[in-house]
Amino acid sequence: MARFYMARFVYMARFAMLWAALAAFFGWYARIEVGRYPVAHTAAWSIYACFMLLAGLYLAPGFAAVRARLKRVRAAWIVVAFLAPYLIYSFGARDFRWIALAKLAALAIVPLGVFVLAPVRECRRMNWQDGLALLWLYFPVQFHLTTGIWNVPVNLDFMARLFVVGVGAWAFVVVRGIEDAGYDFVLSGAILRDAALSFLGFSMIGIPLGLAMRFIAWNPRWRGGPQFAADYVTLLLFVAIAEELFFRGLLQNLLEGSIGARSSSRNVAQAMVSVAFGFSHIAHAPAPNWRYVVLATIAGWFYGLAYRKHRSLMASAGCHALVDTVWRTFLTAP
Numbered sequence: 001m002a003r004f005y006m007a008r009f010v011y012m013a014r015f016a017m018l019w020a021a022l023a024a025f026f027g028w029y030a031r032i033e034v035g036r037y038p039v040a041h042t043a044a045w046s047i048y049a050c051f052m053l054l055a056g057l058y059l060a061p062g063f064a065a066v067r068a069r070l071k072r073v074r075a076a077w078i079v080v081a082f083l084a085p086y087l088i089y090s091f092g093a094r095d096f097r098w099i100a101l102a103k104l105a106a107l108a109i110v111p112l113g114v115f116v117l118a119p120v121r122e123c124r125r126m127n128w129q130d131g132l133a134l135l136w137l138y139f140p141v142q143f144h145l146t147t148g149i150w151n152v153p154v155n156l157d158f159m160a161r162l163f164v165v166g167v168g169a170w171a172f173v174v175v176r177g178i179e180d181a182g183y184d185f186v187l188s189g190a191i192l193r194d195a196a197l198s199f200l201g202f203s204m205i206g207i208p209l210g211l212a213m214r215f216i217a218w219n220p221r222w223r224g225g226p227q228f229a230a231d232y233v234t235l236l237l238f239v240a241i242a243e244e245l246f247f248r249g250l251l252q253n254l255l256e257g258s259i260g261a262r263s264s265s266r267n268v269a270q271a272m273v274s275v276a277f278g279f280s281h282i283a284h285a286p287a288p289n290w291r292y293v294v295l296a297t298i299a300g301w302f303y304g305l306a307y308r309k310h311r312s313l314m315a316s317a318g319c320h321a322l323v324d325t326v327w328r329t330f331l332t333a334p
Contacts (some may be wrong), residue, residue, distance in 0.1 A: 003066060012063070012065050012066060013184075013236065014063060014185075014186075015059060015060065015062075015063040015065075015066050016154055016285035018059060018185060019052075019055065019056055019059055019166035022052075022055055022059075022237075023052055023055075025230075026048075026051065026052075026055075029230065029234075029327065030044070030047075032046055037153035037154060038153070039093075039152060039153045040317075042092045042093075043092050043093040043094070043152055043153075046088055046089050046091060046092020046093055046154055047089055047092070047093060047150075047152065047156070048086050049070060049085070049089075049092075049301070050085040050086065050088050050089035050150075050159065051085075051162070053085040053088070054082075054085045054159060054163055055162060055164040057081060057082060057085075057162075057166040057170070058162050058165055058166040058169065058237075059185060059329065061170055061173045061174050061183055062169070062171040062183050062184055062185040063184070063185060064184070067173065067174060068316075069328060070093065070170070070174045071174055071177075073174075075112045075113065075175060076117045078170055078174075078175075079108045079109055079112060079195060080132065081159070082104065082108045082166065082167060082170075083101065083105060083108070085163075085328065086100065086101060086104055086149070086150075087101075088211075089150060089152075089159075092151075093152040095150075095151050095152045095330070096163065097148075097149075098149075100148065103140075103145070103146065103149060104149065104163065105148075105216040107136070107137070107140060107163065107164065107167060108167050110132070110133070110136045110172040111132075111133035111136055111137060111167060111172075112167070112170065112171050112175055112268065114129045114132055114133055115129060115133070115171060115172075115175045115176045116175060118175055122257075123176075123177065123178065123179060123253075124167075124179060125254065125258045126209070126254040126255060126258045128184060129144070129176075130176075130250070130254055133168075133171055133172070134246065134251065137164055137167065137168050138246060140164070141160070141161070141164055141186075141242075142280065142283075146163075147160075147234035158234075158238045161238045161239075161242050162237075162238070164242065165241060165242045165245060166248070168245060168246070169183050169245065172250055176192075177212075178250070178253070178254075178295045180253055180311045181245070181249040181253055181313070182247055182248070182249050182253075182310070182311045182312040182314070182315075182316075183245060183313055184306060184312060184313070184314070185314065187314055189312065190313050191232075191310050191312055191315045191318070192318065194306050194309050194310065194315050195306055195314075195315045195316075195318035195322070196319075196322075197320045197321040198207065198302040198303065198305055198306040198315070198316075198319040199302075199319045199323060199326075201302050201305075202298065202299050202302040202319070202323060203326075205298055206208045206295055206298055206323075209294075209295065209298070210291075210294055210295055210331070213291045213294070213295075214291075215291040215292065215295060216327070216331040216332065217328065217331065217332060218331060219330070219332040220329065221328075221329060221332075221333060222329060222330070223329075228325065228329060231325050231328060231329065232321055232322065232325045233322045234330075235324045235325055236317060236318070236320075236321035239320075239321070239324060240316075240317040240320035240321035240324065241313060241317045243277070243320065244303060244307070244313045244316045244317040244320055245313060246299065247273050247277045247280075247303075247304075248303060248304055248307040248316050249307070249311065249313050250275065252269055252270060252273040252275050252304055252307065252308075253277065255269035255272060255273065255276040256269040266308065270301065270304040270305070270308065271301070273300065273304060274297050274298075274301040274303075274304055275297055275300075276296065276300075277294075277296055277297065277299075277300035277303075278292075278293040278296040278297030278298075278300055279293055280296070281293055281296040299320075299323060302319065303316040303320050304316065306318075306319045
């Protein structure tokens with residue numbers, strides 16, 4: 001029993017330490033941004049408070065001990081918890097809009113409500129409830145329907161990403177109780193190693209192919225190690241984990257359960273999701289961007305490979321964020 005409570009304390013402490021580390025990191029980052037976009041002190045603090053509350057909701061399901069406690073929370077209170085950060089922001093920034101609040105309420109209520117009102121019976125397979133919840137969260141982000149919610153000092157798109165990922169994690173990991181989603185903020189040497197190997201595997205194919213297709217060109221913009229690390233962290237939190245939760249932790253995971261547990265079936269699921277991931281990039285300019293589709297499909301295969309090895313989004317998202325950071329720092333479209 002003592003060992004059980006000690007393990008729970010360790011996970012709670014890890015959650016608290018990670019949240020505190022993000023608070024310090026983005027507090028430092030916010031001071032730089034305030035210099036670029038001057039805002040009143042009240043607005044700045046409300047934006048920061050909103051961000052940190054959303055970050056806490058985003059992180060909480062990623063720790064086993066915290067997740068166990070969250071399962072006792074009613075869905076109605078979860079919705080309230082997700083709407084509270086926007087109300088804090090809108091009060092301090094004087095940017096309250098009923099349509100924005102309605103969008104956020106709808107984004108939270110539907111995926112949470114469908115799993116409460118119609119519980120999933122076959123937990124390891126794709127069900128109609130999963131399809132509805134996935135599409136409900138995917139389309140607003142893909143078609144930029146979440147813009148115009150956080151507007152001070154500029155459109156704060158990263159808030160919307162935190163909100164959507166947080167709602168998705170709570171809906172699927174906490175309320176539905178999906179297995180092997182890999183939404184665990186735990187790192188190990190093996191996870192880091194396989195994330196790096198997947199990055200190298202993609203780089204050996206993706207960089208020569210991208211150069212040959214004239215999709216990319218060598219254009220280094222190195223601004224030092226701290227800036228590279230800052231870019232990596234922001235891409236990991238706001239892009240990689242969001243996309244990897246949707247495509248690998250949920251879609252690939254559930255398709256594997258629907259198709260079968262054999263290795264060949266897992267390859268089929270991984271290939272299907274890689275193609276879907278590739279086509280999610282087709283609208284990037286100049287649309288239709290078939291070169292981007294090809295490279296993103298190949299990247300998706302390696303992200304799926306990293307995820308399968310450990311059933312961890314930290315492996316696939318770590319690789320994903322490294323690809324995006326290296327791409328942004330050393331390569332560009334010609």
